[in-house]
Amino acid sequence: VGGVKIARKDVVKEDDPTNNVPDTIFSKIGLQLHMRDNHPLGILKNTIYDYFDKNFAGQFYKFDDLCPLVSVKQNFDDVLVPADHVSRSYNDTYYVDGQTVLRCHTSAHQAELLRDGHTHFLVTGDVYRRDSIDxxxxxxxxxxxxxxxxxxDDWSGSGMDGTAYAYAAADLKKTLEGLARHLFGAVEMRWVDTYFPFTNPSFELEIYFQDDWLEVLGCGVTEQEILKRNGRTxxxxxxxxxxxERLAMVLFDIPDIRLFWSNDKRFTSQFSEGKLGVKFKPFSKFPPCYKDMSFWINDEFTENNLCEVVRGIAGDLVEEVKLIDNFTNKKGMTSHCYRIAYRSMERSLTDEEINDLQWNVREAVKSKLKVELR
Ligand code: PHE
Known part of the structure; x- marks a missing residue:
């Protein structure tokens, strides 16, 4: 499925210091889980499409096959992300080189689609962020x-005054409240003010679901500068x-985000096209195994880097990496102790296998992060 074909050499460049894409990430590019009609993500996508088709008579153009490799300009500059924003850092984003990233949000496509003349569109796709593991x-x-x-004409106004923004904000809220009801039924909702560089005002929609307020999405009225720059003054x-994933985990009762990537029939066979909200029945949960690792950190140390190294060795067998102890001695050296939870969703792991993994993880952490194991 899909038309995204990317060669390893075009994204993984071990000898280029401006590249931080590991093989574990490369192996996910092009899988396009959202294109599978029998997968929870595809089912959810199609259900959202249905809502827009029904309420907007097919005016929304749908893109779900745009290449995840984008320029730094598309991902950040075009949506007004400030030069010093943390999301631009090597610690948070996968850089292919100094000018190219794996998109960290679908907002990366706003500007080009506007320039192409689109006025109503939905963009679905895989996005990439360096993060911790849980x-x-x-x-x-x-x-x-x-x-x-x-x-x-839409707001029967004559210029860009408060009426225009109020009109857009009201339409946005009405549209998204309708979407939330389409997905969750009659739920309690609330709007929370927030900040995004590309919208003003910006909001988060929360719904009250299973005894908790759940953040459903981020949104807002587009910054005028973006419209101006792209032909829509x-x-x-x-x-x-x-x-x-966040919504699908709640709607289908999926307890672990790694399951979306599973090819295990006991997972995949539980979902079918058009059936939103079928509750996932966990197949027997295999026991986790915990291993602790302590080391003296250095100035470059970050938890995201640690998680990348652990994932590079253990892949999806690692369920969580958690800081459980942190202290600084009299000499000013700081020690961290991390607890790694290993668990397969498909089978029991043997002691020997886990000990091997942990040994390899320790070696990799030592050599790649240059920390001193204790
Ligand atoms: N791009 C934002 C994110 O990834 C979400 C967002 C999109 C917010 C569009 C406002 C408008 O968190």
């Missing part, structure tokens, strides 16, 4: 972006971005 975080996940442009627009 049951809800995985360095590759999927987002859907929505974008709608209005012209003065005197227009207003709204945009939203939602994380498909």
């Amino acid at each position: 049951s809800t975080h995985y360095p590759v996940f999927h987002q859907m972006e929505g974008f709608r442009v209005f012209s003065p 005197d227009h207003v627009a709204w945009a939203f971005g939602l994380g498909l």
Whole structure:
């Protein structure tokens, strides 16, 4: 499925210091889980499509096959991310080289689609972020972006005054409240003010679900500068971005984000096209095994780098990497102790296998992060 074909040499460049893409990440490019109609992410995507098709008479153009390799300009500059924003750092984003990244959000496509003349569009795709490891975080996940442009006729205005922005904000909220009801039924919702560089005002939509407020998406009224730069002066627009895994975990009762990547029939056979919200029945959960590792950190040490090294050795057998102790001695040296949880979702791991993994992880951490194991 899909048309994304990328060669290893085009994304993994071990001898280029401006590249930080490991093989574990390369191996996920092009899998396009959101294109599988029998996969929870595909089912969710299609259900959202249905909502927009029904309510907007097919006006929304759908893109789900745009290449995840984008320029730094597309990913950051075009959506007004400040030069010093943390998301631009090597610690947070996968850089192919100084000018090219694996997109960290689907907002990377806003500007080009606007320039191409689109006024209503949805962009679904895999996005990439360096992060720590636990049951809800995985360095590759999927987002859907929505974008709608209005012209003065829509708000029957004569210029860019408060009316225009109020009109866009009201339409945005109405549209997304409808979407949330389409997905979750009659739920309690609330809007929370937040910040994004590309929207103003910016909001998060939360719904009350299973005794908790759950953040469903981020959105807002598009910054005028983005419209101006891309051929839509005197227009207003709204945009939203939602994380498909986050919603699918709740809607299908999926307890661990790694399961989305599983080819195990006991997982894949539980979902079918058009059936949103079928509750996942966990197949017997295999026991976790915990291993601790302590070392003196150095100035370059970050938890994201540690997690990348651990994942490079243990892959999806690592369930969580957690800091359990942290102290600084009289000489000013800081020691961290991390607890690594190993667990397969498919089988029991043997002691020998885990000891081997842990030994390899220790060696890799020592050599790649230049920390001193204790
Ligand atoms: N790009 C934002 C994110 O990844 C989500 C977003 C999209 C927010 C569009 C506002 C408008 O968190």
